[in-house]
Amino acid sequence: MGVVQKGGGISAGAEEGTQHFRNVRQARSGHRSTAGLGVKLAVCIAGLGLLLGCAGAGGPVEKWQMTKDQAPQAAQAQPGAMKPVAVVFYREAGGANAKQPVNVYVNGQYQASLVGNTYTEQNLCPGQHTLAAHFNDVAQRYSTKLAGRPAHIDSRPMQYFKVTEGTDGQATLTPVAADQAARLTSLQVRQAHTLARVTRSGCSAS
Template structure:
């Protein structure tokens, strides 16, 4: 693909009316949907685009995304949109401070041929006059962690289609957090010898049981002891360490991503008593789940 490398003016798509910042302030809380999760592969003859805007952007105006000169989404900082088109020649772009001239609607200088069955990860580059910036899946999915789907406007792009996804074949493997790490630890140097062997055996099982490993998602889970933010961070750090170990054992880095569920998905029930008793009772919650998907990466 040859595309190169907040409070907001909200877009209401009834006649592309632009509302003032004060109006957007009232709807900002409903501007985002669910957080990003890795996308599945689409079936030919479609191509899929994940267009996103990194969190922390200083720009206060929307990045208007256009497909073939027609409006798709208005991305805030920390937002993304996913859509599909028929494979073939299309123009893409995202313009910040687009009103009132609507450059993206009137100019489509960045065009390329999108391949059937392929997913493109495209990042808003606000300093490059609308030009889309394509990045690798690995880079994109690291930056997409914590980003949320942009849902406050509707697409008007006639070439955008409902995505037709391939059937996914998942298999989950669960590693005990207490086998892998000492309590509260997460670094590579903290992995026990028993944990090293557990990951080696896991990778061996994956290689033996899967003809074509397309993607592996490593999710860190914690118990409910401590703050939610600390648990979210610990879960991610543990997942990143296990991801590194899986790569060390021969799985390509581009095929493995890491994420955290924190303490949001416990499996223990009604743990009470002293802190030591609760730690023991919640041991099943401290785990790393490795999900193998045979139909994700292209």
């Protein structure tokens, strides 16, 4: 049995019991910390193993196809709607800025981003439309899509517009006769790395 000290002091036995409790609590706390660290380490190892397993499983690797070897296609009529025509926008290989994309917009909506020697097409119904072409216009928050020029689309099944670069460095769209456009190599490679957002085709079903 511990000896009680005079003057209201605690007993030696009680002090030893308190120290023993502290030691047990510290040991348990250390065990919990070690266990928590072990769980975190296990999760990290499992995640790393999953990544390595995916990379080394021999599965298909996602690749973007920037272009597609395909000639322009005639528009297909939809039941109950006006008969659309194929409107083709193309850009030739030459030019000082041929590698810099030009954004093409139809009726204020994004169609495609063309580099040299590529084309894109959209089905539109005959009538009045607004067409625009601009180099990278992110600084204008793409508001240039609304600054297009009016263009009349007639009933010919295939109609062509060429992206040209003016002396002021601005891109424009110029109509081209079908027989002239048919001889161009730039109409053999379709731009395919972005999706058109055009829904205003001028057809009753749009």
